[in-house]
Amino acid sequence: MLSYETLDSIADAYIPLLGAVAIAFIAVALIRKEWQLAVRRFFSILSGLVIAYGFMFIDKALQIWSRYGLDYSTHTAVALGGK
Numbered sequence: 001m002l003s004y005e006t007l008d009s010i011a012d013a014y015i016p017l018l019g020a021v022a023i024a025f026i027a028v029a030l031i032r033k034e035w036q037l038a039v040r041r042f043f044s045i046l047s048g049l050v051i052a053y054g055f056m057f058i059d060k061a062l063q064i065w066s067r068y069g070l071d072y073s074t075h076t077a078v079a080l081g082g083k
Contacts, residue, residue, distance in 0.1 A: 008075075011073075011075035015075055015078055018078070025041055026041045026045075029041060049078065052074060052077035052078045055072070055077060056072055056077065060072075
Protein backbone atom coordinates (compact mmCIF):
# COMPACT_ATOMS: atom_id res chain seq x y z
CA MET A 1 0.00 0.00 0.00
CA LEU A 2 1.32 3.41 -0.91
CA SER A 3 1.84 5.91 1.88
CA TYR A 4 -0.11 9.16 2.13
CA GLU A 5 3.01 11.14 1.17
CA THR A 6 3.50 9.07 -1.98
CA LEU A 7 -0.13 9.43 -3.01
CA ASP A 8 0.01 13.17 -2.29
CA SER A 9 3.11 13.50 -4.48
CA ILE A 10 1.37 11.66 -7.31
CA ALA A 11 -1.67 13.92 -6.97
CA ASP A 12 0.54 17.01 -6.88
CA ALA A 13 2.07 15.85 -10.17
CA TYR A 14 -1.07 14.98 -12.13
CA ILE A 15 -3.18 18.02 -11.24
CA PRO A 16 -0.80 20.43 -13.02
CA LEU A 17 -0.64 17.95 -15.90
CA LEU A 18 -4.45 18.01 -16.18
CA GLY A 19 -4.29 21.82 -16.17
CA ALA A 20 -1.68 21.83 -18.94
CA VAL A 21 -3.77 19.45 -21.06
CA ALA A 22 -6.87 21.59 -20.52
CA ILE A 23 -4.99 24.73 -21.58
CA ALA A 24 -3.64 22.87 -24.61
CA PHE A 25 -7.19 21.94 -25.66
CA ILE A 26 -8.23 25.58 -25.38
CA ALA A 27 -5.15 26.65 -27.36
CA VAL A 28 -5.92 24.16 -30.14
CA ALA A 29 -9.45 25.54 -30.43
CA LEU A 30 -8.08 29.09 -30.57
CA ILE A 31 -5.50 28.18 -33.22
CA ARG A 32 -8.26 26.61 -35.31
CA LYS A 33 -10.32 29.79 -34.73
CA GLU A 34 -13.12 27.78 -33.14
CA TRP A 35 -14.04 30.58 -30.76
CA GLN A 36 -17.21 29.05 -29.36
CA LEU A 37 -15.45 25.77 -28.59
CA ALA A 38 -12.60 27.60 -26.87
CA VAL A 39 -15.05 29.62 -24.75
CA ARG A 40 -17.04 26.48 -23.84
CA ARG A 41 -13.88 24.66 -22.82
CA PHE A 42 -12.68 27.62 -20.76
CA PHE A 43 -15.94 27.97 -18.88
CA SER A 44 -16.19 24.22 -18.41
CA ILE A 45 -12.78 24.19 -16.71
CA LEU A 46 -13.59 27.33 -14.76
CA SER A 47 -16.88 25.90 -13.49
CA GLY A 48 -15.16 22.69 -12.37
CA LEU A 49 -12.59 24.70 -10.41
CA VAL A 50 -15.24 26.94 -8.87
CA ILE A 51 -17.20 23.89 -7.73
CA ALA A 52 -14.14 22.07 -6.36
CA TYR A 53 -12.76 25.04 -4.46
CA GLY A 54 -16.23 26.28 -3.52
CA PHE A 55 -16.91 22.99 -1.77
CA MET A 56 -13.51 23.30 -0.09
CA PHE A 57 -14.49 26.73 1.24
CA ILE A 58 -17.83 25.40 2.47
CA ASP A 59 -16.11 22.44 4.10
CA LYS A 60 -13.62 24.67 5.89
CA ALA A 61 -16.40 26.94 7.10
CA LEU A 62 -18.72 24.17 8.29
CA GLN A 63 -16.13 21.50 9.18
CA ILE A 64 -18.18 18.84 7.38
CA TRP A 65 -15.45 16.28 6.63
CA SER A 66 -13.50 16.80 9.83
CA ARG A 67 -16.56 15.83 11.90
CA TYR A 68 -16.07 12.33 10.56
CA GLY A 69 -12.29 12.34 10.89
CA LEU A 70 -11.82 12.90 7.16
CA ASP A 71 -10.08 15.53 5.05
CA TYR A 72 -11.50 17.29 1.98
CA SER A 73 -9.34 16.46 -1.02
CA THR A 74 -9.01 19.18 -3.63
CA HIS A 75 -6.94 16.72 -5.64
CA THR A 76 -9.91 14.40 -5.97
CA ALA A 77 -12.37 17.23 -6.48
CA VAL A 78 -10.35 18.81 -9.28
CA ALA A 79 -9.75 15.43 -10.94
CA LEU A 80 -13.46 14.63 -10.84
CA GLY A 81 -14.27 18.08 -12.18
CA GLY A 82 -12.03 17.39 -15.15
CA LYS A 83 -14.00 14.36 -16.23
